[in-house]
Amino acid sequence: MLNPGFITLSLAIGGPPSAIADQAAVQRGEKVVEEWCRDCHVRDGEDLSADMAPPYEMIVAVPGRDRAWFEKFLHEDHFPMTTFRLFETEKADVVEWLLDLQKRGK
Known part of the structure; x- marks a missing residue:
């Protein structure tokens, strides 16, 4: 069972825990x-x-x-684009950032 204080804090700072985790991934992806x-x-x-x-x-x-498109793209080499060897967690965070950017553009 979730701590009521955690739920109150989560809602006060922007939503349920999953939304907070998603926003953290977006911020890491942007970095x-x-x-x-x-x-x-x-x-x-x-x-x-x-x-x-x-x-x-x-x-x-x-x-x-x-x-799916962004995930596939980040797992392939694209010359002349420099190939950076990102960790899987970094790739996942970049995908979250791209999807957030896409959502904000609509």
Whole structure:
């Protein structure tokens, strides 16, 4: 049985425990992206050049890109994209961040 104080605290800071855990994954995923991916991806609103990757807002807006698509993509090499050897937990967090970005874009 959950502690009533935990439930009250959970609801006070934004929702049930699963929503809090999801938000933590989103935040961790954003940190991974900022550390390893942002050097090559332009930011939304910047000019896209031939030597830069598209902004994430453009990537997540493509129809058909769902959890399964992002998970598969992160497990394959994509040249000339630099191949970073992320831990499985980091990949999962990046997927959560991408899905959150996708949800916010709608």
